Amino acid sequence: MALALPxxxxxxAGLILNLELMSxxxxxxxxxxxxxKDELGRLKTDVRREVLEKIAEARSHGDLSENAEYxxxxxxxxxxxxxxxxxxxxxxxxxxxxxxQIRTDRVYxxxxxxxxxxxxxxxxxxxxxVSSEEADTDQGRISxxxxxxxxxxxxxxGEKVEIQVPKGKLHYEILExxxx
Numbered sequence: 001m002a003l004a005l006p007x008x009x010x011x012x013a014g015l016i017l018n019l020e021l022m023s024x025x026x027x028x029x030x031x032x033x034x035x036x037k038d039e040l041g042r043l044k045t046d047v048r049r050e051v052l053e054k055i056a057e058a059r060s061h062g063d064l065s066e067n068a069e070y071x072x073x074x075x076x077x078x079x080x081x082x083x084x085x086x087x088x089x090x091x092x093x094x095x096x097x098x099x100x101q102i103r104t105d106r107v108y109x110x111x112x113x114x115x116x117x118x119x120x121x122x123x124x125x126x127x128x129x130v131s132s133e134e135a136d137t138d139q140g141r142i143s144x145x146x147x148x149x150x151x152x153x154x155x156x157x158g159e160k161v162e163i164q165v166p167k168g169k170l171h172y173e174i175l176e177x178x179x180x
Contacts, residue, residue: 026094027109032134033096040087043080051077090133104177107152109144112180118160118171128180129153 028036055077058070102110109129117123127142129152135143142149148170151163155174163170 024093026090026133027097027131028094028134029099029110029130030096032131033091033094036087036091036094036133040084040091043084043087047080048084051080099179102179104179105156107155107174107177109153110179111177113152113174114176114178115161115172116175118173124175127152 051073054073055070058064058067058073061067061069064070097110099110102108104111107113107129109131112126112128114124114126117125125140127140127148129144129149130141132143132145135141135146144150144153147165148163151161152174155161157174157177159174161172161174163172
């Protein structure tokens with residue numbers, strides 16, 4: 001579990017404006033890292049055991065060449081092992097971001113942005129920019145790699161942003177940048 005100190009040094013220098021130019025590191029909050037680690041542990045123990053039991057049960061039914069239950073259990077095992085491998089790789093390349101070190105002079109990963117919708121004068125929304133692995137639009141957590149996230153990275157309070165999304169163009173003004 002590495003702390004992303006080079007990221008913060010670059011943030012303090014105002015250099016990190018486009019996360020897509022950065023390495024293959026995955027930047028997570030401590031909670032996000034712990035959620036992934038917990039999921040990995042559960043998959044490697046409980047779920048793996050359940051899948052192996054399904055395979056053993058299906059084997060006991062005889063001829064494997066025409067056993068749909070066996071084929072389904074093996075497919076489930078394959079998907080499980082792929083997810084385990086994906087989580088292990090993400091955790092191995094993860095850096096945990098410390099919100100106390102995030103500046104709020106511009107929009108960076110882990111900042112929350114209050115936006116005024118210029119197309120609907122009364123509408124004000126908030127987004128917290130996070131990694132793709134932690135994005136959850138229902139909670140207002142959007143990926144820095146999403147069209148909205150990419151457009152907001154590096155912007156400052158008072159700037160107006162035009163964002164091209166599949167439904168058309170969005171127009172926002174940045175009202176506030178802060179860390180929750």
